[in-house]
Amino acid sequence: MxxxxxxxxxxxxxxxxxxxxxxxxxxxxxxxxxxxxxxxxxxxxxxxxxxxxxxxxxxxxxxxxxxxxxxxxxxxxxxGVGVLSLARSVAENNPFHTLAQPVLDKIAEDWNVTTIGVKVAGIEDLVVLALARSRSPFSFYVEVGSRFPALTSATGRLVAAHAALSPAELLKQFRQLRWDNPPDFAQWQKEVQAAGRQGFGIDHGHYMSGITVIAAPVTTAQARMTHALVAVGVTDQLTKGTTQALAKALLEEARTLSQTLGGRP
Structure with a gap:
């Protein structure tokens, strides 16, 4: 024993x-x-x-x-700034940050998009742990330590797909979200289901007008979503084919990262 x-x-x-x-x-x-x-x-x-x-x-x-x-x-x-300082310290000493940063740098360089690595804190918050900015004049303001509602945008569709929530609870959470162009709940539910099937989530201009957001989950061996890799770009610069190709590249990197962190291959 x-x-x-x-x-x-x-x-x-x-x-x-x-x-x-x-x-x-x-x-x-x-x-x-x-x-x-x-x-x-x-x-x-x-x-x-x-x-x-x-x-x-x-x-x-x-x-x-x-x-x-x-x-x-x-x-x-x-x-205050003290919170951001603490958040940076946590992020920079986190293994996810160390492993994700070169991945984010590569995707940002190859696809000319802003890339973000986030921690999923339940269905309440996403916390930015790492990021790499695009070369384009477009600037999406985000810093390490920033927090966002977990069910917002492309990442939110993945969080919802992985969460064991009833339709009533999802609706309650959905009504609290802020969007530039809010989707209706039925449409959002379909996109949540699609994210669950495809393995990645996409938001076309709902969270921010004119901006496409793509997210892929980093999971544990028990299929629990703990982090996500996110790409943010100008919709006019991302054709449908480019968006799908970028989503698949992001998903492949997320799967590799999951395996490296001891999660699902």
Whole structure:
């Protein structure tokens, strides 16, 4: 019999004691991460059902640590550069970042598109871990550490295809997404099913007008989607044939990366 590992000796009932101040600080950071516009103290405290004075004290501490920044003129809060710095540190020490970066560089150079490597954090968020920019004047603003709703765009179709969600839950999540040109739910469902069959997802100008986004999943040996390789290009510069060829190239690289990381070949 193999020796029992130290981890297995921990009591099954062992629980981490809650630390209210930490939980509230994280709740504020997560709330701000979901917002597209700066938020007031009143909005934050009400949305999180937090006493206003408590919320203010935590915000001031987060501002001091550069996790949050506040506009002195409007008294509105957004995430600070400290969060991005932490995210970069996590990304740069992640094996996915190390292995994906040369792949992203090659695809960006060969196809003249912006390429992105993302971490799939459930059905809530995608986190950018690596990227390579195209040579074209087109600029898609994204940085390492940026977060996006997980079901948005081409990657979102893959996440939805891999998620064990009912149609009702998918509809609930779908209604919370933001698009330049929103597809209707029935159309989106068909594209989710197509992504599941083909192994890659494509968004033609729905997420961003005039922009085509292609994504391929990186999976574990149990077929769980953990990351994705994403290509972003100007629709007018990507013919139907080019888009399909790029999608297949991206999928092949994603499969190789899955195998290298110990996932599916």
């Amino acid at each position: 193999a020796p029992t590992s130290p981890i297995s000796k921990r009591p099954a009932t062992a629980r981490v004691r809650p630390v209210p101040a930490v939980s509230r600080a994280l709740a504020i950071l997560r709330f701000l991460a979901r917002q597209t516009e700066p938020s007031t103290l009143k909005t934050i405290s009400q949305e999180l059902e937090m006493v206003t004075s408590t919320c203010l004290h935590i915000l001031r501490a987060l501002v001091e640590e550069q996790m949050v920044q506040v506009d002195a003129s409007t008294k509105r809060y957004t995430l």
